[in-house]
Amino acid sequence: MRIxxxxxxxxxxxxxxxxxxxxxxxxxQGFLRILNDGQEVSFYFSANGKDWTRVERTIEASGFNHNVFGEFLSLRAGLFAYGAGEVRFDNFVYRKP
Structure with missing residues (x-):
């Protein structure tokens, strides 16, 4: 899964x-929040980091688990950038609910 x-x-x-x-x-500039709740992944965005708008649809992510998706070892969040221009990642937090 990628955004x-x-x-x-x-x-x-x-x-x-x-x-x-x-x-x-x-x-x-903006903020992105990704929430995995029981294998249902929801996406939120915000201009100020306080008022969040949920993207209308979610993605069911159980098919990405290691026992289903080939011999994939794990499903973990990560950030990367590609292409021309500049990107800054700030305040990246990964935690269990």
């Missing part, structure tokens, strides 16, 4: 297919 963000859209991919695509009304 791409540009000045126009937030897009969530489940394996290789785009599953969720929402208009980006935040501009160049």
């Amino acid at each position: 791409t963000v540009n000045k126009d859209r937030f897009t969530v991919y489940n394996r290789q297919s785009a599953k969720i695509s929402e208009r980006n009304n935040l501009g160049d």
